[in-house]
Amino acid sequence: MISLDKTRQKKIHSRSIHTAVYEGGPDTIIVEGSLKDERHLDSYLPTGEMRPPYTVHHMIIRMELQIPELVIVDVAVEMPTAPHAVCQEVRECLTPIKGMRIAAGFTSRVRKLVGRETGCTHLQELLAAMAPAVFQGAWSARIRKPIDPEVYAGMLEKLKNSCWAWRDDGPWAAKGVRTTRK
Structure with missing residues (x-):
């Protein structure tokens, strides 16, 4: 078992990813994601100069999506903090995802379209973390009003094989999907 005594052990680095859907x-939702990497201890530059704790990365992606199709209408990137000035040059690297649908295989398509040499690993990671939030947010947006039972059944069908609970041979994806929890 791993033991961690936060009163004696100092945090060195943290990464936080936050997503919110608006x-x-x-017929659209706006999804915002942010990634922040922070160094919590003094560190040294190759020159020998000491640097106090600081934020290494702070990146924000905002996407507008058409619902229920989950097609990306627009995307914007902000980099309030980046380790190098040259990093700002990739803010437009996600432009090619406009028009893409967030569905199975989305993350691998993004990696092929916006590879390491043409994009930013951190933006790719943030976008990959945002994709599941898109589903949750779209679902929340759709169920604010009564839904036709056939439309609801179609929404449930899209959950099949999305996780352990919704696996093909699991209780939720079986024929006659229950719409209430036990």
């Missing part, structure tokens, strides 16, 4: 237009 109402957009009549």
Whole structure:
């Protein structure tokens, strides 16, 4: 078992990823994700100069998506903090995802489209973390009003094989999907 005594052991580094989904237009949602890497102890540059704790990365992605299709209408990137000035040059690297649908295989398509040499690993990681939040947010947006049972069944069908609970031979994906929890 791993033991951690936070009163004696100092935190060295932390990465936080936060996502939130907002109402957009009549048939859109806006998803915002942020990634922040922080160094919590003094560190040394190759020159020998000491640097106090600081934020290494702070990156924000905002996407507007058409619902229920989950098609990316627009995407914008901000980099309030980046380790190098040259990093700012990749803020437009996600432009090619406009028009893509967030569905199975989305993350691998993004990696092929916006590879390491043409993009930013940190933006790719943030985008990959945001994709599941898109599903949750779209679901939340759709169920704010009563839904036709056939539309609801179609939404549930899309959950099949998305996780352990919704696996093909699991209790939730079986024929006659229950819509209430036990």
